[in-house]
Amino acid sequence: MTDVHCHVPRPGKARQFVIGEDFIGIHPWETLRTGSVPDKTGSVPNDELLKMAGLLSADKKLGVGEIGLDRLKNRDISSVMRETFLAQLELAARFRRPVVLHGAKCWGQVTAQCKRFAGRIPAFLFHGFSRSDGLLPDIENLNGFVSVGPAVLNDHAVNYRKLVVKIPAGRLLVETDRTEENEAQCPAIEDVARKLAELRGMTFEELEALTDTNAGRFRGEC
Numbered sequence: 001m002t003d004v005h006c007h008v009p010r011p012g013k014a015r016q017f018v019i020g021e022d023f024i025g026i027h028p029w030e031t032l033r034t035g036s037v038p039d040k041t042g043s044v045p046n047d048e049l050l051k052m053a054g055l056l057s058a059d060k061k062l063g064v065g066e067i068g069l070d071r072l073k074n075r076d077i078s079s080v081m082r083e084t085f086l087a088q089l090e091l092a093a094r095f096r097r098p099v100v101l102h103g104a105k106c107w108g109q110v111t112a113q114c115k116r117f118a119g120r121i122p123a124f125l126f127h128g129f130s131r132s133d134g135l136l137p138d139i140e141n142l143n144g145f146v147s148v149g150p151a152v153l154n155d156h157a158v159n160y161r162k163l164v165v166k167i168p169a170g171r172l173l174v175e176t177d178r179t180e181e182n183e184a185q186c187p188a189i190e191d192v193a194r195k196l197a198e199l200r201g202m203t204f205e206e207l208e209a210l211t212d213t214n215a216g217r218f219r220g221e222c
């Protein structure tokens, strides 16, 4: 079993891709804070980007993320958020690393930016993706993967359950997005996988094998 997106690992047998360990990046929310990243002048955090470049060149297994755009906390996307995202896509292209994307309420814009790097960035993870299926062909063309999260366990998430059965099998992954804040309520990755398998008419073992293989493809291991 592979949990392809968490911030806090959970003890157990599952393989986990941890933000801050396996992937590094400046989250779009960080660009909303003043006095930290970016600095008080509201400019792109160049020091942070330089540090990232150093870490990426020192460790070939390190990916980039989670990065992107966000309209959940603020309706308007600032130029700093946009430029910080672009600068990190440039880094991923330069070092040829997979990217974990955040695109709450603006997946169309995030996908459009990624298209500019098609073929130069090896793979993308559309994490927390809950938009309608219209973007799935673009995601496939980008060598993108879509990770299904705990929302699938919610019986009221009718549209989300409609989406997750439409994700092409070769693009399917699972995640918990486990954080320090949600740790107590966060379901196990196996629970997410079991529900997804049921919705897609597969056995748990089939889904586990499929998503393990896809996770390796996303990381460029096979």
Ligand SMILES: [Zn+2]
Binding pocket: 005, 006, 007, 019, 066, 177
């Ligand atoms: Zn996350």
